[in-house]
Amino acid sequence: MSHFKIGVMVDSFRLPIPEGVRKAREVGADGIQVYVVEGDMRAENLTATQRREFRALVTDCGLEISALCGDLGGHGFQLPAENPVKISRSKAIVNLAVDLGSKVITTHIGVVPDDPTDPVFRNQLLVCREIGQYAYDHGVAFAIETGPEPATVLARLLDEVACPGMGVNLDPANLVMVVNDDPVKAVHTLAKYIKHTHAKDGVQLKPCDPVQVYNSFAEGGIEGLNIGELFNELPLGQGKVDWDAYLAALSQIGFKGYLTIEREVGANPEADIRTAVSFLRERI
Numbered sequence: 001m002s003h004f005k006i007g008v009m010v011d012s013f014r015l016p017i018p019e020g021v022r023k024a025r026e027v028g029a030d031g032i033q034v035y036v037v038e039g040d041m042r043a044e045n046l047t048a049t050q051r052r053e054f055r056a057l058v059t060d061c062g063l064e065i066s067a068l069c070g071d072l073g074g075h076g077f078q079l080p081a082e083n084p085v086k087i088s089r090s091k092a093i094v095n096l097a098v099d100l101g102s103k104v105i106t107t108h109i110g111v112v113p114d115d116p117t118d119p120v121f122r123n124q125l126l127v128c129r130e131i132g133q134y135a136y137d138h139g140v141a142f143a144i145e146t147g148p149e150p151a152t153v154l155a156r157l158l159d160e161v162a163c164p165g166m167g168v169n170l171d172p173a174n175l176v177m178v179v180n181d182d183p184v185k186a187v188h189t190l191a192k193y194i195k196h197t198h199a200k201d202g203v204q205l206k207p208c209d210p211v212q213v214y215n216s217f218a219e220g221g222i223e224g225l226n227i228g229e230l231f232n233e234l235p236l237g238q239g240k241v242d243w244d245a246y247l248a249a250l251s252q253i254g255f256k257g258y259l260t261i262e263r264e265v266g267a268n269p270e271a272d273i274r275t276a277v278s279f280l281r282e283r284i
Helices: 017-026 048-062 084-102 117-135 151-161 172-179 184-188 212-219 243-252 270-280
Strands: 005-009 031-035 064-069 104-107 140-147 165-170 195-200 200-204 231-234 258-261
Touching: 005 064, 005 243, 005 270, 017 048, 031 258, 048 084, 064 084, 064 172, 064 195, 064 258, 084 104, 084 117, 104 151, 104 165, 104 195, 117 140, 117 151, 117 165, 151 165, 151 243, 165 184, 172 184, 172 195, 172 200, 172 212, 184 243, 212 258, 258 270
Parallel strands: 005 031, 005 258, 031 064, 064 104, 104 140, 140 165, 165 195, 195 258
Antiparallel strands: 200 231
């Protein structure tokens, strides 16, 4: 399984981005993913010179950019009134990906409804077709992150989108924590769409309503949900993801891309990321 590469979400180090890039090399990663939606790294804020300098920094560290994170937050692409701005910003992120030499942009689009006649499904479908086509025309792919809905539901949406510029960022922990879906089965269900993956682990403590969870994230009301009573993100190997079976499934479908470590909690992210790199190296 040595065809896999290990990436790190630079933001997980909770350091200034240039320091995070250097730290990624130090912990033994092959590449990095970085958020490009706010602050100094916001796509619209980066000048041509800054883009060249960031790309040079990554290259000088011996790394690749596994993906950009273009998650614009809120309700994803569920609300028509918000979508024109999000489409424009998503296209700007595609242009940045081209300048930085990245082939993948990951994003959340909001919870995909089980019912394809739901107006939300239609809203998401139309936006994904537009930005997917734009990405494809520029040699890039958007990858929808798994988790808010079962893999079968996301596959149905992507079948309807029918655009090679839209794919999947498979996050096994999200599937386990939020919808109690089997990541191994998800690999096979979404096989033709997987462009990138996150290496993250977790456990569901009790069933939850994905719509309520993601609406709370979108609207800033997460405190009232007691997330810690619903699910926990854990270091690799300590959650419910069956890593040997999961990696074997990725190998079986011919995936040859990145396993990008994302650590969103914990008091010592660098230590957790170092352990995660070692954990993956032992298995690939």
